[in-house]
Amino acid sequence: MTQFKTKHGYEGLLIVIEGTDGSGKSTQLQLLKKSIQAQSYGVIISEWKTSRLIANVIDDAKERNLLNATTYSLLYAADFADRLENTIIPALKSGFIVLLDRYYYTALARDVVRGQDIEWVKNLYDYAPEPDLVFYLDMPVDVLLKRIIGTTGLNYYESGRDVGFSSDFYKSFEIYQNKCLEQYERMKSEYNFISIDGTKSIDEIHSIMNHEVQKILDSGVLY
Amino acid sequence: MSKLTEQHNYKGTLVCVEGIDGSGKSTQLALLRDWLKSTGHDVIFTEWNSSELISQTTKLAKKKNMLSPRTFSLLHAVDFADRLKQVIDPALKAGFIVLADRYAYTAFARDVARGVDPQWVRNVYNFAIKPDLAIYFDINPQDAMERICSNRAPKFYEAGMDLKLSNDPYESYIIFQSRVINEYQKMVDEFGLVKLDAMDSIHSKQVRIREMLKSVLNNKGVNI
Numbered sequence: 001m002t003q004f005k006t007k008h009g010y011e012g013l014l015i016v017i018e019g020t021d022g023s024g025k026s027t028q029l030q031l032l033k034k035s036i037q038a039q040s041y042g043v044i045i046s047e048w049k050t051s052r053l054i055a056n057v058i059d060d061a062k063e064r065n066l067l068n069a070t071t072y073s074l075l076y077a078a079d080f081a082d083r084l085e086n087t088i089i090p091a092l093k094s095g096f097i098v099l100l101d102r103y104y105y106t107a108l109a110r111d112v113v114r115g116q117d118i119e120w121v122k123n124l125y126d127y128a129p130e131p132d133l134v135f136y137l138d139m140p141v142d143v144l145l146k147r148i149i150g151t152t153g154l155n156y157y158e159s160g161r162d163v164g165f166s167s168d169f170y171k172s173f174e175i176y177q178n179k180c181l182e183q184y185e186r187m188k189s190e191y192n193f194i195s196i197d198g199t200k201s202i203d204e205i206h207s208i209m210n211h212e213v214q215k216i217l218d219s220g221v222l223y
Numbered sequence: 224m225s226k227l228t229e230q231h232n233y234k235g236t237l238v239c240v241e242g243i244d245g246s247g248k249s250t251q252l253a254l255l256r257d258w259l260k261s262t263g264h265d266v267i268f269t270e271w272n273s274s275e276l277i278s279q280t281t282k283l284a285k286k287k288n289m290l291s292p293r294t295f296s297l298l299h300a301v302d303f304a305d306r307l308k309q310v311i312d313p314a315l316k317a318g319f320i321v322l323a324d325r326y327a328y329t330a331f332a333r334d335v336a337r338g339v340d341p342q343w344v345r346n347v348y349n350f351a352i353k354p355d356l357a358i359y360f361d362i363n364p365q366d367a368m369e370r371i372c373s374n375r376a377p378k379f380y381e382a383g384m385d386l387k388l389s390n391d392p393y394e395s396y397i398i399f400q401s402r403v404i405n406e407y408q409k410m411v412d413e414f415g416l417v418k419l420d421a422m423d424s425i426h427s428k429q430v431r432i433r434e435m436l437k438s439v440l441n442n443k444g445v446n447i
Contacts, residue, residue, distance in 0.1 A: 052289075053280075053284055053289055053290075053294060054280065054294075054298070057276075057277065057280050061276055066275070066276050066305075067276075068304070068305075068308045068309075070304040070307075070308060071276060071277075071301050071304045071305050071308070074297055074300050074301040074304055074347075075301050077297050078297035078298050078301060081291070081293040081294045081297055082291075082294050085291050085293065120346065120350075123343060123346040123347065124347065126343065127293070127343075
């Protein structure tokens with residue numbers, strides 16, 4: 001077997017699950033974490049917008065509708081930088097498997113839909129290490145809509161109401177998520193996403209992901 | 224393509240002052256503001272790290288020494304973007320003279336002195352509007368330190384203590400601010416900053432600044 005090398009040069013592994021809201025990312029991350037832990041590897045999960053530095057500022061600013069497209073991008077970039085430097089990279093250096101709920105692809109999709117220049121957004125994240133695996137949960141908008149309405153309900157920014165596509169919540173969500181999906185679609189080949197049909201059962205999706213992760217683990221990269 | 228290198232088409236006029244703390248830029252801007260107000264011009268003033276959105280967070284994070292060069296840079300960019308869209312841009316459209324105490328050049332000087340890639344930070348700020356007049360107050364770090372540290376030690380980030388250049392805040396300040404000044408000096412050519420000697424008298428600097436602003440305004444057809 002050929003020796004696998006991590007793409008970022010750190011000892012650990014960086015594994016990302018991407019997808020729009022309601023695509024089942026968190027569920028899959030938890031399952032993946034369990035199955036990897038069961039094999040005695042060190043695992044941590046880090047989620048989008050959870051930095052100690054700035055996450056609550058973003059929530060507060062969103063609540064008060066204080067954000068424009070540029071400050072929206074930059075705040076998320078600051079959150080990402082803080083988590084990257086304080087959580088993700090230290091864990092990778094110590095040989096952990098880092099499971100990420102969203103990565104900068106999320107910013108690329110959302111910021112571009114908000115009208116930012118893609119090169120400008122790419123520059124914001126150009127120092128971020130390349131993941132070893134990126135899973136993308138591909139979901140049709142109508143399924144997404146049902147899931148979100150049935151769970152958390154439609155929120156202002158997730159529906160892209162700030163962009164002004166439509167004053168109707170449902171319509172706005174549909175347009176916004178469709179535009180996000182277009183961006184993800186475009187990134188699939190650019191960033192080697194392993195695209196998985198998100199309408200498959202939880203177990204089926206897990207077994208696909210697990211299989212890919214296992215291939216890397218079996219290469220002995222973490223020994 | 225950066226807006227910072229293209230002349231803007233707004234009715235208003237954008238003036239910024241740059242230089243390290245203690246270079247006298249705020250004094251000069253205050254004098255300019257009072258004069259412009261007394262002559263009946265519409266003036267607004269905006270300063271670095273003062274946006275409602277983020278400035279308190281940044282100040283708190285600085286107090287707790289929580290910032291890396293990258294997050295330091297990005298949080299200041301958030302502040303700048305917020306003020307640019309909420310304050311500077313509308314005021315320029317309305318024909319105001321906008322006086323900015325520090326501008327994007329501050330980020331280029333400080334962040335690069337912290338080891339951030341120069342092109343990266345320039346790209347981050349590529350939405351910034353090019354000022355009609357950008358004045359840089361040149362001072363050596365010893366003189367600046369004497370002015371600001373007569374009754375206090377240099378602050379953590381001001382001294383660049385996050386870079387671990389020296390355990391002595393005074394020594395660290397000199398090393399770090401020398402780097403900042405070095406970046407400013409490069410920008411005199413790169414962005415056409417007008418360099419003034421910070422050690423000149425308050426009066427002579429103010430005379431120069433008013434002359435320069437008059438000529439900028441006259442070119443826009445504004446008589447002063």
